[in-house]
């Protein structure tokens with residue numbers, strides 16, 4: 506698509522956008538009495554207007570039904586983990602039985618490692634991207650130590666080539682091949698939190714399997730953002746959080762995927778709890794753990810209903826919009842964002858996120874060559890919510906659910922002002 510740097514052009518794209526109505530389903534923060542230009546859905550998605558209603562329905566059930574709410578009411582709590590399956594399966598390209606919402610992300614990764622990181626003295630290494638999200642680094646470090654290995658030896662981090670920010674797919678595949686004998690697990694993010702690079706999940710999973718290793722993915726920045734085909738790509742396991750692009754609220758319930766090939770292996774080692782136990786026999790309170798088939802068999806506890814209600818409120822919007830339509834809009838919107846950023850100052854800014862739409866989601870990471878922190882502060886003072894990552898990176902995410910082309914245009918005006926340090930606070 507050919508883009509133009511004018512307000513009229515941006516507004517014409519919004520008018521032609523069949524998803525533009527979705528913006529009204531969200532609540533926006535205000536800064537200095539004006540609606541914020543919110544570009545931080547990669548960190549915390551906005552609150553859907555209906556979230557309060559969904560939570561209140563459960564408070565009402567609790568009030569009116571007490572313990573009976575487990576089996577009565579609009580959404581009986583006993584079955585609560587099932588209500589998100591259909592939508593989560595569409596978002597992740599999975600079968601409903603392969604996904605379940607539970608716990609928090611890092612917790613879930615540890616639980617999945619119990620089943621999928623089973624090192625022995627010859628095959629014990631974990632291959633991951635260099636500069637992974639800190640929680641993932643600590644996850645891997647402590648798992649390796651827990652099994653009695655030395656992180657310095659057992660963890661292979663793939664770094665970008667000299668002078669580059671992103672990883673090349675061929676380098677990832679080569680390193681997996683080179684370590685085929687000793688690798689137990691390849692653990693990657695889907696979309697890299699810092700650079701915004703969308704990795705080739707299918708290629709990485711294949712290479713891991715060719716090496717005789719499992720392939721797991723942390724989809725924190727991928728879920729609700731890019732097209733995922735976890736089942737067909739034969740990913741072994743994955744986990745995500747729901748407060749970034751899934752807009753479920755701070756720290757809210759996370760989710761897991763376990764490929765049905767493994768979901769059927771009820772003998773696979775795991776940690777058990779009553780919610781992962783055979784549903785028909787759950788209340789017999791007998792000895793002998795019999796895991797449910799599918800992802801459900803990794804659940805431990807009964808569902809945190811009040812917060813999961815917020816998750817359902819947001820998933821209902823995804824259902825209405827359709828993940829494919831969202832992704833189609835996202836590609837255009839992010840294309841426009843990249844264009845606008847280059848218009849604002851291509852000599853002063855480098856976009857380190859890949860230019861190819863197939864290798865990125867809706868986040869662009871900008872390196873600002875001079876006065877980076879001043880630029881960030883200027884944007885913040887002027888009602889733009891973006892985020893700062895040391896030493897000189899600003900992350901900007903144009904989320905197709907609630908960001909408009911006009912938002913992007915206005916961001917460009919402020920960015921240009923920030924770069925030229927014009928005091929144009931009242932221009933908009």
Ligand SMILES: *Cc1c(COP(=O)(O)O)cnc(C)c1O
Pocket residue numbers: 609610611612638640641694698723725726746
């Ligand atoms: C956001 C994020 C997390 C956060 O982990 P929690 O367990 O939800 O606190 C972990 N990993 C990645 C890659 C993330 O982007």
